[in-house]
Amino acid sequence: MSITVPVVENVLKVNDEIALLNRRNFNDAHVFVIDLIGAPGAGKTALLELMLDQLAGIVRVGVVVGDPATSRDGQRLARFTRHVVQVNTGHGCHLDANQVRQAITKLPLAELDILVIENVGNLICPVGFDLGQHAKVGLFSVSEGDDKAAKHPHLVLTANVLLLNKIDLLPYVPFDVPRFREDVRHLNQVAPLMEVSVARRQIDPWTQWLLAQAGRPQSSATS
Amino acid sequence: MHEMSIAMELLTLIESRMPPHATLEAAQVRIGPMHGVVAEAMQWAWRTVVSEKGWPQARLLIDTPPWQLQCPACRRQWQPQTIDELCTCGHLEAKLVGGDEFLLLSIDVVLPPDNAAQQPAMSSTGVL
Numbered sequence: 001m002s003i004t005v006p007v008v009e010n011v012l013k014v015n016d017e018i019a020l021l022n023r024r025n026f027n028d029a030h031v032f033v034i035d036l037i038g039a040p041g042a043g044k045t046a047l048l049e050l051m052l053d054q055l056a057g058i059v060r061v062g063v064v065v066g067d068p069a070t071s072r073d074g075q076r077l078a079r080f081t082r083h084v085v086q087v088n089t090g091h092g093c094h095l096d097a098n099q100v101r102q103a104i105t106k107l108p109l110a111e112l113d114i115l116v117i118e119n120v121g122n123l124i125c126p127v128g129f130d131l132g133q134h135a136k137v138g139l140f141s142v143s144e145g146d147d148k149a150a151k152h153p154h155l156v157l158t159a160n161v162l163l164l165n166k167i168d169l170l171p172y173v174p175f176d177v178p179r180f181r182e183d184v185r186h187l188n189q190v191a192p193l194m195e196v197s198v199a200r201r202q203i204d205p206w207t208q209w210l211l212a213q214a215g216r217p218q219s220s221a222t223s
Numbered sequence: 224m225h226e227m228s229i230a231m232e233l234l235t236l237i238e239s240r241m242p243p244h245a246t247l248e249a250a251q252v253r254i255g256p257m258h259g260v261v262a263e264a265m266q267w268a269w270r271t272v273v274s275e276k277g278w279p280q281a282r283l284l285i286d287t288p289p290w291q292l293q294c295p296a297c298r299r300q301w302q303p304q305t306i307d308e309l310c311t312c313g314h315l316e317a318k319l320v321g322g323d324e325f326l327l328l329s330i331d332v333v334l335p336p337d338n339a340a341q342q343p344a345m346s347s348t349g350v351l
Contacts, residue, residue: 001333001334001336002248002331002332002333002334003242003331003332003334004329004330004331004332005240005241005242005329005330005331005332006328006329007236007237007240007327007328007329007330008326008327008328008329009236009240009326009327010325010326010327011229011232011233011236011252011254011325011326011327012229012232012325013236014232014235014236015232091227092227092228093225093228094225094228096228124225124259125225125228125259127259128225128229128258128259128325129228150305150307153257153306153307154257154258154259157257157306157319183307185315186307186309186315187306187307189315189316
């Protein structure tokens with residue numbers, strides 16, 4: 001006998017339930033958590049290296065970093081903080097809530113002010129999986145081309161902050177900043193869009209925003 | 224390859240809704256374009272996870288609803304070609320009201336003979 005069983009439930013229900021548990025843990029520990037999403041090579045790890053360097057002694061930052069393979073990013077970041085957990089996803093193209101849940105068991109959340117989850121380099125897959133973060137940050141770079149915001153609407157629509165990195169390369173690559181900004185604003189009228197250059201150590205708007213979210217003074221982050 | 228992760232999540236949800244000892248015949252899902260799921264890749268991932276589960280014949284039926292935008296100024300609602308389309312009234316800030324769905328709608332299952340005899344009056348094949 002064959003029957004049809006009506007369901008009508010969110011496919012990502014299990015992930016979302018674990019994400020909710022993560023968020024409760026983050027709230028209980030008073031740690032502000034961001035999910036950093038960007039393409040491979042956009043400069044996610046380089047941004048974190050500089051950010052950790054500039055925020056040293058001001059706030060305590062931990063990192064969960066996801067990559068398909070190797071612990072290279074984890075090793076890079078461990079030069080700036082001892083609170084780093086590397087997650088290897090194998091064939092997985094994003095982090096899910098359960099992977100983050102396992103990772104944070106290795107971190108002293110109560111001793112942190114900010115936790116950054118550096119997602120696997122990818123502009124599509126990570127966007128659909130809630131990790132329990134408080135803010136989703138989309139990182140683009142000028143070397144990727146000025147059409148990437150329009151081509152990846154899900155990330156732009158759901159991001160709380162958008163960063164445009166490598167603006168030091170603007171004289172050398174074709175990138176129409178007003179067009180990029182217009183594409184972003186069509187999709188998301190609320191999220192701040194910040195232009196930064198990790199290579200020139202110019203990430204002030206980003207660190208100021210982060211300090212504000214963590215409830216810290218906003219004047220002493222840069223070096 | 225997030226289709227594989229999605230297929231695994233989907234199967235976990237399906238298993239929680241399966242009657243005891245039943246065999247899965249088909250699953251109906253609704254996936255909006257916002258989720259960036261490629262249908263061919265999703266079918267391939269589905270085939271992999273259901274085969275490992277012992278239901279190699281189980282079909283995946285994907286309903287893809289269109290983007291739906293609504294203009295906050297003139298209240299017009301429409302199905303755009305692209306998500307960044309402007310309203311005909313010229314307003315720049317259309318709101319997304321459809322296209323982000325991600326739902327398991329129903330499953331078709333075959334009950335074993337003894338369960339079938341005890342099964343209360345549920346929907347018959349293909350009828351919700």
